Amino acid sequence: xxxxxxxxxxxxxxxxxxxxxxxxxxxxxxxxxxxxxxxxxxxxxxxxxxxxxxxxxxxxxxxxxxxxxxxxxxxxxxxxxxxxxxxxxxxxxxxxxxxxxxxxxxxxxxxxxxxxxxxxxxxxxxxxxxxxxxxxxxxxxxxxxxxxxxxxxxxxxxxxxxxxxxxxxxxxxxxxxxxxxxxxxxxxxxxxxxxxxxxxxxxxxxxxxxxxxxxxxxxxxxxxxxxxxxxxxxxxxxxxxxxxxxxxxxxxxxxxxxxxxxxxxxxxxxxxxxxxxxxxxxxxxxxxxxxxxxxxxxxxxxxxxxxxxxxxxxxxxxxxxxxxxxxxxxxxxxxxxxxxxxxxxxxxxxxxxxxxxxxxxxxxxxxxxxxxxxxxxxxxxxxxxxxxxxxxxxxxxxxxxxxxxxxxx
Ligand code: AMP
Ligand code: MG
Numbered sequence: 001x002x003x004x005x006x007x008x009x010x011x012x013x014x015x016x017x018x019x020x021x022x023x024x025x026x027x028x029x030x031x032x033x034x035x036x037x038x039x040x041x042x043x044x045x046x047x048x049x050x051x052x053x054x055x056x057x058x059x060x061x062x063x064x065x066x067x068x069x070x071x072x073x074x075x076x077x078x079x080x081x082x083x084x085x086x087x088x089x090x091x092x093x094x095x096x097x098x099x100x101x102x103x104x105x106x107x108x109x110x111x112x113x114x115x116x117x118x119x120x121x122x123x124x125x126x127x128x129x130x131x132x133x134x135x136x137x138x139x140x141x142x143x144x145x146x147x148x149x150x151x152x153x154x155x156x157x158x159x160x161x162x163x164x165x166x167x168x169x170x171x172x173x174x175x176x177x178x179x180x181x182x183x184x185x186x187x188x189x190x191x192x193x194x195x196x197x198x199x200x201x202x203x204x205x206x207x208x209x210x211x212x213x214x215x216x217x218x219x220x221x222x223x224x225x226x227x228x229x230x231x232x233x234x235x236x237x238x239x240x241x242x243x244x245x246x247x248x249x250x251x252x253x254x255x256x257x258x259x260x261x262x263x264x265x266x267x268x269x270x271x272x273x274x275x276x277x278x279x280x281x282x283x284x285x286x287x288x289x290x291x292x293x294x295x296x297x298x299x300x301x302x303x304x305x306x307x308x309x310x311x312x313x314x315x316x317x318x319x320x321x322x323x324x325x326x327x328x329x330x331x332x333x334x335x336x337x338x339x340x341x342x343x344x345x346x347x348x349x350x351x352x353x354x355x356x357x358x359x360x361x362x363x364x365x366x367x368x369x370x371x372x373x374x375x376x377x378x379x380x381x382x383x384x385x386x387x388x389x390x391x392x393x394x395x396x397x398x399x400x401x402x403x404x405x406x407x408x409x
Contacts, residue, residue, distance in 0.1 A: 001273040004275065004276050004308060007274045007309060008309060010284065011291070011309050011312070012323070014286060015316050016316070020034035020172060021174050023169065025163060025167060025169070028154045028158075028162070029156070030153070030154065030215060031153070031173065031175065032153055032154070032321070033150050033151065033154055035150055035170075036149050036150045037147050037167070038145065038146050038147065039142065040166065042138035042141070042143045043138065043147075043164055044137060045137065047102045047134050048101050049096045049098055049099065050098060050109070050133045051112075052112050053110050054074065054112065054115060055093065055102050055108070056092075056106060056108060056110060056128060057088060057092075057105065057107060060072060060090060061124050061126070063127070064127050066125045069123045069125045070123070071124075072093040073120060074092075074094070074121055076094050076095070076103075077095040078097065078101070078103065079097050080097050080100045083103075084102075086104070087105045088105045088106045089105075093121075108129060108132040108134060109133035110132070111133060148162070151319065153321065153322075173318050175215055175216055175217050176215075176217070176242040177216070177242045178216045178218050178219060178242065178314065179221045179240075179241035179243070180207050180208055180219065180220055180238075180245050180247075181204075181235060181245070182224070183223070183249040183258055184249060185226045186199050201223050202299050203247040206299060207247065210310075210311065211245075215318045215320065216243070216317075219241055221234050221235070222237070226257060228260055231246075231257055235261055236265070239265075239288070241290065243290055243291050243292075243293070243310075244287065245310060246292075247294075248302075259271065259283060262285070262287060262292060262294070267288075268285050268286055269285030270284055276308070276343050277338075277344050278365075279296050279300075279301035280342065282295060284309070291313060293305075293306075293309065296367075299367075300347075300366070300367040300369060300373055301367045304379065311323075311325075325398055326398045327398075328350075329357065329395055330350060330357035330358060330394055330395075331357065332359055332388045332391065332394055333358050333359065333360040334390050335387055335389055336361055336380055337382075337387040338383070338387070340384060341385060343384055344380070344382040344384075345379040346361060346365055347365060347373060347376035347378075347379060347380075348377065348379070348380045348396060349362060349377050350377035350396060350398065351402070357396065359396055377399060378398045378400070379396065379397045380394045380396050
């Protein structure tokens with residue numbers, strides 16, 4: 001039996017990053033930059049005022065005190081979006097607004113609340129120092145400087161910076177297209193009739209959502225009944241995808257025909273017994289150059305094996321620097337038993353309380369109990385035949401953003 005680490009290593013060693021494509025700015029959110037981006041100009045492009053006030057020459061104010069103020073003539077106004085008609089001269093000030101460029105020669109701004117307006121002039125009672133309330137040219141980024149590196153994940157701040165740099169299209173790594181097949185005579189798709197003995201197809205939708213969340217593009221290739229031809233026919237629809245995932249029908253039961261159908265389509269497959277619970281049997285291989293995963297049918301097993309093996313592979317293909325979920329150390333609020341001989345990935349709620357993470361089992365850990373995944377914030381990783389006692393520490397893979405305070409835990 002393979003360890004989770006060995007199986008993951010085999011998966012990751014067989015997938016590689018996809019090519020790049022030009023994408024509209026906003027569509028880059030969450031994707032990975034495939035080019036390094038140098039600033040075409042200084043940002044900001046000119047020194048500008050950080051306050052509403054008066055631009056001036058500091059030397060005119062050097063001797064100003066409360067008793068002996070300096071008077072300056074206001075010779076013009078510079079609203080944001082305009083420029084001064086000419087340079088500033090000795091004894092002059094310009095009315096200036098936040099974001100407006102300093103007039104040529106001016107070296108500081110005094111905020112409006114610090115001056116007395118006297119007719120067509122202003123009176124100051126302190127010296128102003130060079131650079132006061134000025135945002136210097138290039139203080140954010142210098143022309144030619146690398147503003148964003150290839151391999152960076154694009155979030156809202158990166159989008160803002162790209163817009164500042166004038167980029168409406170950006171080169172990012174391609175998102176893997178992932179075809180998803182469900183199999184089983186008992187499985188009925190959404191909208192179908194759930195006759196006695198049948199069950200609704202949940203795996204396709206949970207897996208498509210996981211693909212989206214991992215940064216891939218899901219493609220539903222339907223539900224195939226348990227016969228070779230149907231499965232093969234459905235799989236054909238997935239040949240335009242970068243990755244193929246099927247769920248169910250991969251153990252050694254009588255109706256487990258997915259492997260045979262994949263083999264007939266030219267796949268080279270390995271059935272692995274992975275030392276984990278839930279989700280012991282998984283199939284992995286390649287078919288005409290694309291990775292293929294056969295996940296277990298039980299809804300929780302399918303989702304957990306996706307988390308552990310498929311998600312890191314998709315992230316690698318999309319160029320993400322971080323392949324794995326955060327692994328935190330948490331304290332058990334009640335005992336967490338793992339009686340089996342395989343490593344347990346147990347569904348837990350996670351709360352952050354006073355700088356400490358606390359976890360509690362979500363309840364029934366059966367691999368068909370989808371509500372335990374709904375309740376779970378993370379997966380506690382517990383060695384075989386081990387019980388984490390109340391108050392004991394346990395590593396936890398975080399699946400969802402943390403809730404502060406007591407929460408549900
Ligand atoms: P199998 O791996 O085919 O033996 O399936 C294991 C369990 O998962 C069975 O109880 C199936 O009914 C269930 N199952 C298989 N496919 C799906 C699906 N698409 N949605 C929900 N449950 C499924
Ligand atoms: Mg089945």
